Amino acid sequence: MDRLDSMRLFIRVVELGSFSAVAQQMNVARSVVTRQVAALETHLGSKLLARSTRRLSLTSTGAGYLEKCREILSLVDAAEASLTDDQQAPRGHIRITLPYSFGIQQLMPMFGDFMAANPAISIELVFNDQRVNLIEGGFDLAIRISDRLDPGDVARKIGSSRAVILAAPDYLKRHGKPKHPRELIQHECAGYLLTTHSSWPFIIDGKTQWFPVSGRLKANSGDALLAAAIRGICITSAPTFMAEQAVREHKLEMLLRGFQTSEAGIYAIFPSNRYVPHRVSTLVEYLAQRIGPKPPWDEILKMK
Numbered sequence: 001m002d003r004l005d006s007m008r009l010f011i012r013v014v015e016l017g018s019f020s021a022v023a024q025q026m027n028v029a030r031s032v033v034t035r036q037v038a039a040l041e042t043h044l045g046s047k048l049l050a051r052s053t054r055r056l057s058l059t060s061t062g063a064g065y066l067e068k069c070r071e072i073l074s075l076v077d078a079a080e081a082s083l084t085d086d087q088q089a090p091r092g093h094i095r096i097t098l099p100y101s102f103g104i105q106q107l108m109p110m111f112g113d114f115m116a117a118n119p120a121i122s123i124e125l126v127f128n129d130q131r132v133n134l135i136e137g138g139f140d141l142a143i144r145i146s147d148r149l150d151p152g153d154v155a156r157k158i159g160s161s162r163a164v165i166l167a168a169p170d171y172l173k174r175h176g177k178p179k180h181p182r183e184l185i186q187h188e189c190a191g192y193l194l195t196t197h198s199s200w201p202f203i204i205d206g207k208t209q210w211f212p213v214s215g216r217l218k219a220n221s222g223d224a225l226l227a228a229a230i231r232g233i234c235i236t237s238a239p240t241f242m243a244e245q246a247v248r249e250h251k252l253e254m255l256l257r258g259f260q261t262s263e264a265g266i267y268a269i270f271p272s273n274r275y276v277p278h279r280v281s282t283l284v285e286y287l288a289q290r291i292g293p294k295p296p297w298d299e300i301l302k303m304k
Helices: 003-016 019-026 030-044 060-084 100-117 169-175 181-186 222-230 240-248 278-291 296-302
Strands: 049-051 056-058 092-098 121-127 141-146 154-167 199-204 207-212 236-239 253-255 263-270
Touching (some): 003 030, 263 278
Parallel strands (some): 092 141
């Protein structure tokens, strides 16, 4: 029995919550996984997992052993990496989950440039605007845009994006231009289905205030809402990275310029606080340099 491999397998079983899930991910029979964990328990002379027909749970011994395994394997990974990272070009496969619009519009060119500069790296992209479990999904990395992180998130901020309020010139001719966020309630404001808010935030006197909005159109796609605004159907709120082209082409006008809108962080989220593989850290560093604290798409905020 390879002790380190057994430790890694034990951690994986705990993280995924079942022998079957680990077996499926490893493409082996469930019995292979159960036997290896059983062999580890026999070696230790103690039960690590309490098994039932419905779920697995850690014993008190297993909980303590789990933390020690994580510490040991993190040190092993870091020690090995320190010998190779500075000597070898990054290589291997990176599986990433990322939001649709930002991923396609902004990140795809960056990924293309990164892969051209790093021919030994392959990238698998899974587009999803909703949060996913990185461990269960077998992801090395997530890119998320959010105004807050969840407890336990292991993240690095690689940029930011500010929201802008947008409407087409045709809409404004027919309905007028709101002068204050409180006037938005009088307009057709398209709503994003993946948020529970029926109001939009503005920072006034240093504090975030939420102003109610309503409208007949809702969608789970920011691109769809932007297209509706361009058609003159509604006012919409969109991040600068989505709005940039339409604003520069004068298809949409930015409204309420005298009121500061909310800012969201762009984060690289890691599946755990264990050692980050060299290939992943290299990609994250590259994205952080390309996006930076002053992303290029925020230049539209300076437009007159």
